[in-house]
Amino acid sequence: MKIQEYIQILRRRGWIILLAAAITAASAFVFSELQTPVYRASVQVAIQLARPDLSLTQSAKQLLRSYAHMMLSENRAKQVIDALGLYMDPRDLKDNVKIAADDSIMTIKIEVDNTDGDVANDIANTWSQLLVQWRNEQNALQDKQDRVFAEIIDPASYRLLRPKTKINVAAGAALGLVLGAVVVFILEWLEAGVIHDPSIIESETGLTILGTIPPIQRQSSAR
Numbered sequence: 001m002k003i004q005e006y007i008q009i010l011r012r013r014g015w016i017i018l019l020a021a022a023i024t025a026a027s028a029f030v031f032s033e034l035q036t037p038v039y040r041a042s043v044q045v046a047i048q049l050a051r052p053d054l055s056l057t058q059s060a061k062q063l064l065r066s067y068a069h070m071m072l073s074e075n076r077a078k079q080v081i082d083a084l085g086l087y088m089d090p091r092d093l094k095d096n097v098k099i100a101a102d103d104s105i106m107t108i109k110i111e112v113d114n115t116d117g118d119v120a121n122d123i124a125n126t127w128s129q130l131l132v133q134w135r136n137e138q139n140a141l142q143d144k145q146d147r148v149f150a151e152i153i154d155p156a157s158y159r160l161l162r163p164k165t166k167i168n169v170a171a172g173a174a175l176g177l178v179l180g181a182v183v184v185f186i187l188e189w190l191e192a193g194v195i196h197d198p199s200i201i202e203s204e205t206g207l208t209i210l211g212t213i214p215p216i217q218r219q220s221s222a223r
Helices: 003-034 054-071 074-084 090-095 117-139 165-190 198-205
Strands: 038-049 097-102 107-114 148-152 157-162
Touching (some): 003 165, 054 107, 074 090, 074 117, 097 117, 107 117
Antiparallel strands (some): 038 107, 038 157, 097 107
């Protein structure tokens, strides 16, 4: 097909593509607005060694994941609930918390998801404080040169996790454009053998059309 033919198709049926994009984008917007917002608070805890010793560093790296695993427990969740006076089940709270260790920078990251951003911050901060407190308790039982300290880098801060309204609307519009284009393609394919404009025959064959036969109107045979 020539570029002019594509332009004619867009002029004739472009409204279908635009309508489909508008409908899917509006649907995505409504769906996003109906969702309950969920916020994610995150805080990082640095793990520091009492002395710059290679063997101690390697040991701490190996224990880092153990620290994270130990902190992510129902018992720790209950401690957080009791400290903040929350009305939650420890298992439900634990399911909305992620604790991951990064031995490359010797940190433990705590992430908390909640429908209230401030509550998510409070939970993350309290959980990180429990980690610091636990390391202080363990250090009291060890020699000074073998101690491993935990220090909160910055207080927790939250961000909107979902819904991502702008992304959803953009994705919906893109999907609508694709669906609209498919509909237009199908319509054009169904009408591929139908000639609507006699001038097309003249341009393709070089012949002059002298006349056209109008369609036969069916008459009612019932009398």
